[in-house]
Amino acid sequence: MSDIKKFLIIILVITAIYAGYYYQGSISSYFSKQENNISDTKETVKQGSVSILEEQDAVIKVVEKTSPAVVSVVRKESYFDPFVGPTFADDSIGTGFVVDGKNAIVLTNRHVVDVENANYSVVFGEGEKSYDVKNIYKDPVNDFAILKLDITDGSSLPELTLGDSENLKVGQTVIAIGNVLGQFGNSVTKGIVSGLGRAITTRSSIFDDGEVLENVIQTDAALNPGNSGGPLLDINGYVIGINVAISEGANNVGFTIPINAIKPVVDQFNQFGKITRPFLGVGAYMITSDIAKNQSLPVGAYVQEVVKNSPASKAKIKPGDIILKVGNTRINDENSLPKVIASSKIGEAIDVLIHRNGREFTLSVTLQDLED
Numbered sequence: 288m289s290d291i292k293k294f295l296i297i298i299l300v301i302t303a304i305y306a307g308y309y310y311q312g313s314i315s316s317y318f319s320k321q322e323n324n325i326s327d328t329k330e331t332v333k334q335g336s337v338s339i340l341e342e343q344d345a346v347i348k349v350v351e352k353t354s355p356a357v358v359s360v361v362r363k364e365s366y367f368d369p370f371v372g373p374t375f376a377d378d379s380i381g382t383g384f385v386v387d388g389k390n391a392i393v394l395t396n397r398h399v400v401d402v403e404n405a406n407y408s409v410v411f412g413e414g415e416k417s418y419d420v421k422n423i424y425k426d427p428v429n430d431f432a433i434l435k436l437d438i439t440d441g442s443s444l445p446e447l448t449l450g451d452s453e454n455l456k457v458g459q460t461v462i463a464i465g466n467v468l469g470q471f472g473n474s475v476t477k478g479i480v481s482g483l484g485r486a487i488t489t490r491s492s493i494f495d496d497g498e499v500l501e502n503v504i505q506t507d508a509a510l511n512p513g514n515s516g517g518p519l520l521d522i523n524g525y526v527i528g529i530n531v532a533i534s535e536g537a538n539n540v541g542f543t544i545p546i547n548a549i550k551p552v553v554d555q556f557n558q559f560g561k562i563t564r565p566f567l568g569v570g571a572y573m574i575t576s577d578i579a580k581n582q583s584l585p586v587g588a589y590v591q592e593v594v595k596n597s598p599a600s601k602a603k604i605k606p607g608d609i610i611l612k613v614g615n616t617r618i619n620d621e622n623s624l625p626k627v628i629a630s631s632k633i634g635e636a637i638d639v640l641i642h643r644n645g646r647e648f649t650l651s652v653t654l655q656d657l658e659d
Contacts (some may be wrong), residue, residue, distance in 0.1 A: 323587040326388060342460065342522075346477055349462055350510040354473050355516060356445040360399050360434075361417075369381045370511040379472075382465040382517030383409060383434060384526070385551065388446035391418070391436035394549070395516030397425045398530055400432050401503035409436060424562045427657055428629060430500060430531050431549055433556055449553070450525025452545035455480050457505065463508040463530055463541075465517030477541065478508030484621075485536040487532060488543050501623060504614060505527050505540045510541030519543045551630060560574035564657040569595020569604060571624050585642050602652040604641065611647065612640035628654065 327592040360381040365373060382397030386392055393409060400407055400423050407420040421437035438444075459480050467474040482505035506519065510533045527541030555563045571588035579586045589611040593599050604610075610618055613627045614637045631637060636653045 323501075345522050346460075346462060347493055349520055349522065350475050351462070352524050353384075353520060354464060354475075355411070356384045356388075356447045357394060357464045357473055358385065358411055359472045360395055360401075360516060361408045361410055362402060363406040363420065364402070364404075364410065379466055379513070379517045380412070381513060382530070384464075384518045385444045385446045386449060386526075387557075390446060391438045392556075393420075393434040393436060394529060394553070395432055395434060396650060397430045397432045399516045399535070400425070400434070409434065410472070416512070424556065426552055426562050426564070428564050429544060429552075429627070431529065431552065433553070433562065445633060447520075447526050449546050450521055450527045451522075452504065452527045452547045455483060455527060455545075457481065457483060460522045461506055461508050461527070462520045462522075462570035463510060463514060464520070465510070465514030465530060467511045467513050471513075477510040478506050480507040481540070484540060485564060490643075500531065500542070501542065502545060502548065502626060503531065504545055506541050506543060507539040508541060509539055510589070514541075530556045547559070550627070555633075561658070563633055565621055565633045565654040566598065566629055566657040567624075567628050567652065567654060568594035568599040569610075570594075571610065573618075573623055574609065575620055585609055585611055586620070587618045589641065590629065598652050598655050602639070602650045604639070604650060604652070606645070607640040607643070610639060611642050 288434050300413040326641045327357050328398055351457040360383050362378045362380050364378070367518055381395060382400070385397035386394055407423070408417055409420065412418045418436040418438055420434045422435040424433040425433070426432065427517050436444075458479050461478055461480055463478075463558075476608050485498065485505050486501045487503055488499050501640045504519070508519070510530050512533075514530050515532070517530045518526045521527050524608075526546050528540060528546050530543050531550060532542045533540065550563055552564070568637050569588075569590050574587055574589050574599050575583055578584070578588050580614070590604060590610065592597075592606055592609045593604055597615050610624060612618060613624070614631065615629050616622055618624055618627060631654055632655050633654050640647060640649050
């Protein structure tokens, strides 16, 4: 090797040593950051996996805990077939769930048990237990019914706990359990709350005018025929709604009655032994904020008619009045008159703020039971 090459090699080695010594802090910092980035990435993946597993475990626990209290509702009918003679049929037509195991009380939809001359029973699980329905109590306002089972062995049934639907958030996880297609008992689907405060019209056939349900929950948890009357559960296993309807022609669009609309009815049933509904006695049209702005009217419920001898009639409410407030609650886009009346108490005097001919005044109204 020539002296020139040796000299150049020595210069390069000295330069490399000097650069390494001078920039050693920066090099160490660079590799340290790379190691941290790799570590953070691994931790993120790990945390994501843990989160997914935790949700799966939570769903599994909810299903295991609540499924024993979910029942299939069976309709028993007899009819005469001219070719085979008397025929008996047991059709599994819906879902229900136990809310009072000691007194054998089951909740379901009213339309599940709407055939008057039929007998009904409920089946637990895959047929492990079956009980006849002794009495049916139907809510005249909501698509909701209470079933009293005929239990003679004195056993206490598993039951579900009613939750709180007031503070639901769009996007939160929900679980539906039901008797899908009348064949697959206690089928489980999972989804999210897709929307709140929806208003829908339900129809049992093309000849049915339908029933308007206000303030229902929309969910993408798959609901199918047979799911009606089953529970919608939160991730903690509390009932937040009763599944009531599906949207024809759309996938994963189901609707659920919020449980807070049902709890007062259940409480009154436990107290009086029947379904009671507070009754005002007016036919009213909602003046929304948009209508009020266009027509220079106050927001409220415009009274179109007053039922004779009703609480409204006795309080001197008249057609043409606009109901602005019931008790401490303003009637507006979020609080319709039926919703506010439904949450009021029977037999208790409440103040109703009225707008009539440009002036406002208060009338005292004592609500009655709708059945009376």
